[in-house]
Amino acid sequence: MSLMKSWVAGANDPSGPFPLNNLPYGVFSPAGGGEARCGVAIGDMILDAAAAEAGGLISVDGGAVCADACWNPLMERGAGAWSAFRTRLQEMLAEGSSDRDAVERHLHPLEDATLHMPFRVAEFTDFYASRNHATNVGTIFRGAENALPPNWLHIPIGYNGRASSVVVSGTDVRRPWGQLKGPDDDAPRFEPCKRFDLELEMGAVVGTPSDGPIDVATADAHIFGYVLLNDWSARDIQAWEYQPLGPFQAKATATTISPWIVTRAALEPFRCDTPEREKPLLDYLREPGPMLYDIDLTVTLAPQGKDATVIARTNYNTMYYSAAQQLTHHTTAGSPMRTGDLLGSGTISGPEKDQRGALLELTWGGKEPITLDSGETRTFLEDGDTLTLLGQARGDGFTIGFGRCAGTLLPALDDPFKR
Amino acid sequence: MSLMKSWVAGANDPSGPFPLNNLPYGVFSPAGGGEARCGVAIGDMILDAAAAEAGGLISVDGGAVCADACWNPLMERGAGAWSAFRTRLQEMLAEGSSDRDAVERHLHPLEDATLHMPFRVAEFTDFYASRNHATNVGTIFRGAENALPPNWLHIPIGYNGRASSVVVSGTDVRRPWGQLKGPDDDAPRFEPCKRFDLELEMGAVVGTPSDGPIDVATADAHIFGYVLLNDWSARDIQAWEYQPLGPFQAKATATTISPWIVTRAALEPFRCDTPEREKPLLDYLREPGPMLYDIDLTVTLAPQGKDATVIARTNYNTMYYSAAQQLTHHTTAGSPMRTGDLLGSGTISGPEKDQRGALLELTWGGKEPITLDSGETRTFLEDGDTLTLLGQARGDGFTIGFGRCAGTLLPALDDPFKR
Numbered sequence: 001m002s003l004m005k006s007w008v009a010g011a012n013d014p015s016g017p018f019p020l021n022n023l024p025y026g027v028f029s030p031a032g033g034g035e036a037r038c039g040v041a042i043g044d045m046i047l048d049a050a051a052a053e054a055g056g057l058i059s060v061d062g063g064a065v066c067a068d069a070c071w072n073p074l075m076e077r078g079a080g081a082w083s084a085f086r087t088r089l090q091e092m093l094a095e096g097s098s099d100r101d102a103v104e105r106h107l108h109p110l111e112d113a114t115l116h117m118p119f120r121v122a123e124f125t126d127f128y129a130s131r132n133h134a135t136n137v138g139t140i141f142r143g144a145e146n147a148l149p150p151n152w153l154h155i156p157i158g159y160n161g162r163a164s165s166v167v168v169s170g171t172d173v174r175r176p177w178g179q180l181k182g183p184d185d186d187a188p189r190f191e192p193c194k195r196f197d198l199e200l201e202m203g204a205v206v207g208t209p210s211d212g213p214i215d216v217a218t219a220d221a222h223i224f225g226y227v228l229l230n231d232w233s234a235r236d237i238q239a240w241e242y243q244p245l246g247p248f249q250a251k252a253t254a255t256t257i258s259p260w261i262v263t264r265a266a267l268e269p270f271r272c273d274t275p276e277r278e279k280p281l282l283d284y285l286r287e288p289g290p291m292l293y294d295i296d297l298t299v300t301l302a303p304q305g306k307d308a309t310v311i312a313r314t315n316y317n318t319m320y321y322s323a324a325q326q327l328t329h330h331t332t333a334g335s336p337m338r339t340g341d342l343l344g345s346g347t348i349s350g351p352e353k354d355q356r357g358a359l360l361e362l363t364w365g366g367k368e369p370i371t372l373d374s375g376e377t378r379t380f381l382e383d384g385d386t387l388t389l390l391g392q393a394r395g396d397g398f399t400i401g402f403g404r405c406a407g408t409l410l411p412a413l414d415d416p417f418k419r
Numbered sequence: 420m421s422l423m424k425s426w427v428a429g430a431n432d433p434s435g436p437f438p439l440n441n442l443p444y445g446v447f448s449p450a451g452g453g454e455a456r457c458g459v460a461i462g463d464m465i466l467d468a469a470a471a472e473a474g475g476l477i478s479v480d481g482g483a484v485c486a487d488a489c490w491n492p493l494m495e496r497g498a499g500a501w502s503a504f505r506t507r508l509q510e511m512l513a514e515g516s517s518d519r520d521a522v523e524r525h526l527h528p529l530e531d532a533t534l535h536m537p538f539r540v541a542e543f544t545d546f547y548a549s550r551n552h553a554t555n556v557g558t559i560f561r562g563a564e565n566a567l568p569p570n571w572l573h574i575p576i577g578y579n580g581r582a583s584s585v586v587v588s589g590t591d592v593r594r595p596w597g598q599l600k601g602p603d604d605d606a607p608r609f610e611p612c613k614r615f616d617l618e619l620e621m622g623a624v625v626g627t628p629s630d631g632p633i634d635v636a637t638a639d640a641h642i643f644g645y646v647l648l649n650d651w652s653a654r655d656i657q658a659w660e661y662q663p664l665g666p667f668q669a670k671a672t673a674t675t676i677s678p679w680i681v682t683r684a685a686l687e688p689f690r691c692d693t694p695e696r697e698k699p700l701l702d703y704l705r706e707p708g709p710m711l712y713d714i715d716l717t718v719t720l721a722p723q724g725k726d727a728t729v730i731a732r733t734n735y736n737t738m739y740y741s742a743a744q745q746l747t748h749h750t751t752a753g754s755p756m757r758t759g760d761l762l763g764s765g766t767i768s769g770p771e772k773d774q775r776g777a778l779l780e781l782t783w784g785g786k787e788p789i790t791l792d793s794g795e796t797r798t799f800l801e802d803g804d805t806l807t808l809l810g811q812a813r814g815d816g817f818t819i820g821f822g823r824c825a826g827t828l829l830p831a832l833d834d835p836f837k838r
Contacts (some may be wrong), residue, residue, distance in 0.1 A: 176752035213835035234791020244434035252754035333595035335671035416632035
């Protein structure tokens with residue numbers, strides 16, 4: 001596949017994030033305010049999809065899908081509707097389209113728009129699917145001999161997170177308080193978190209709901225698209241709370257996602273296989289085809305008022321389990337999955353030291369500070385730090401981007417229980 | 420407080436579950452079908468609250484709260500609206516009420532009604548707040564020396580569950596498949612669960628939403644009411660999957676709740692203190708008053724076609740942490756709480772052997788089968804078993820009930836991935 005040409009300004013830039021090949025879905029308010037509405041990124045512009053639909057330019061059988069300021073109505077329609085909708089968008093926005101005059105007045109400059117949550121998150125699940133990450137974390141906490149839990153090569157391990165704390169890129173994140181207890185302390189204290197961290201992840205967005213178990217091929221077809229995802233993590237809260245029932249408040253502060261859902265259709269050219277299995281997977285987890293994606297990922301950290309430093313570069317193709325495998329496993333015991341369920345991949349870490357997707361690993365548990373371009377060092381995050389995730393799938397003469405997935409860490413409140 | 424007299428049949432029975440003192444909220448379809456609608460249990464009848472509201476008999480400032488076939492609209496209005504609504508219901512249904520003629524035609528026999536989910540569950544969190552339960556389970560899995568995790572006396576430990584699998588009493592539950600691996604097995608197998616269990620719990624239903632940390636007194640005021648809750652659990656799936664990130668598919672099959680939300684107001688006379696603290700709690704968890712409730716709880720097991728046997732009797736007042744403490748802890752790291760969030764107490768076990776709220780404890784990990792009245796024995800649940808939870812708060816001449824919280828276990832599917 002090569003670049004699909006569009007009449008929209010900036011959409012034919014081979015390194016731009018939003019060519020006609022992409023068409024990611026977001027929710028925006030145009031410059032000068034105005035209500036939030038469904039939009040599609042194209043070049044330097046956003047197509048007001050709600051207005052285009054209301055004006056009769058796009059229609060999906062069975063009623064409006066863009067009227068709600070979130071994409072859930074389209075998501076729940078299923079793969080047939082997604083395909084028809086996307087085909088029509090590409091027709092309208094393609095070079096030489098006869099719809100250009102009618103469509104052009106529904107375009108708004110991306111630069112001036114405010115971006116909102118692109119979908120209503122039904123429930124949020126976080127997985128643990130990078131072998132490099134699981135090995136590094138396991139080595140830090142349990143030593144190299146016990147690094148990988150015995151179930152790890154058999155189960156796409158996951159735990160349920162908190163949907164209410166998922167926020168869109170640009171939302172500030174407040175350093176949390178929590179129970180902290182060092183190994184030598186007599187008792188825990190209630191204090192601001194000292195070891196606040198990021199986690200570089202991809203998020204799979206479930207479109208089609210299911211009532212019971214679904215196999216891997218079906219699971220793949222239920223996925224509407226992908227977002228970048230930063231699962232902010234309080235390492236010191238986690239260390240004290242997580243036995244025996246898993247992380248809870250350590251992961252409850254915020255999870256930031258990119259403002260654009262990149263569809264599965266846009267990522268199709270970038271499919272790739274999961275790595276060789278060290279141990280054979282049980283049948284229900286076997287993939288009928290390539291279900292990971294080749295997406296370059298970058299993390300930058302910018303101290304307050306200073307330039308950003310790239311602190312990690314890796315690729316989603318390093319994961320051991322795909323989102324389709326995770327979704328299938330999620331349904332094994334009978335749990336219904338719903339439109340808007342969000343599945344975090346787990347921290348994505350490559351094999352090299354500068355490919356690790358969390359400060360916990362980059363600084364080896366805080367023992368090896370990293371140095372930023374400004375000369376400052378970091379073990380964990382400091383107040384005012386802005387973390388930005390970027391993702392790029394690089395095609396032949398075109399690029400698929402997700403937009404920035406960014407958040408700035410604000411200082412802890414003086415007293416969280418003051419009202 | 421004594422029995423409040425009503426003109427409705429059956430409401431003045433001192434041992435009946437639904438006197439005027441109670442007025443729990445449910446959703447029902449009357450006999451002969453008809454749409455699901457909001458209802459209030461009173462004696463042997465259900466008041467069609469949607470019809471009463473539509474007919475002008477009840478109104479809460481700011482619009483309809485009973486029109487949606489779920490109680491979330493009233494729940495999100497907050498404690499002032501709850502109180503006004505309840506006061507008006509009591510006025511209409513009290514002995515000698517001048518509204519009797521107008522109200523009477525909105526009553527439907529409870530016996531013939533179909534009961535539905537009383538509210539939309541936003542997110543489901545399950546806690547672990549019974550010291551007897553935590554000690555028993557810890558002893559079974561880790562030995563008596565390491566029974567209680569070190570954080571247990573400091574943190575109301577919880578983990579996020581799956582809201583989509585919460586079902587109303589009467590819904591059949593299908594035995595799940597999952598990854599099982601015994602300690603001596605080389606590799607896991609994908610098979611039907613062999614150790615399927617119940618968990619006797621109370622569920623606290625969050626009414627008023629919150630954006631950030633809330634103290635214990637405030638948390639208590641955010642709770643709309645309580646339901647009985649059976650958190651069905653697959654012990655063999657849990658044993659293999661739960662390290663290091665907690666239970667996942669072991670808890671994903673179903674969580675059954677009672678059809679009636681008993682309001683905090685109805686339970687007010689039954690407030691009691693949490694037990695003496697072995698270690699002092701951090702300030703943010705200290706209760707300003709009694710926040711547990713004295714509610715007798717019973718679990719029965721009925722094999723298919725046979726009579727039910729009482730397998731456990733205990734009381735909610737045995738818990739170490741209250742729902743208000745759990746809700747406060749849930750907000751410490753900044754997670755917003757929403758209308759419809761459901762907080763399971765954790766399995767409720769008393770100190771005695773026949774007071775344990777799960778077969779895992781009652782049969783000591785399956786080693787000591789219990790004998791039913793029919794002569795059959797059980798370690799874990801068998802296909803066709805019906806489990807029923809009952810709850811009763813016993814006042815001076817009146818009783819507050821929750822209705823049955825029941826589910827029948829269906830056999831596993833032949834192949835969950837057959838479509």
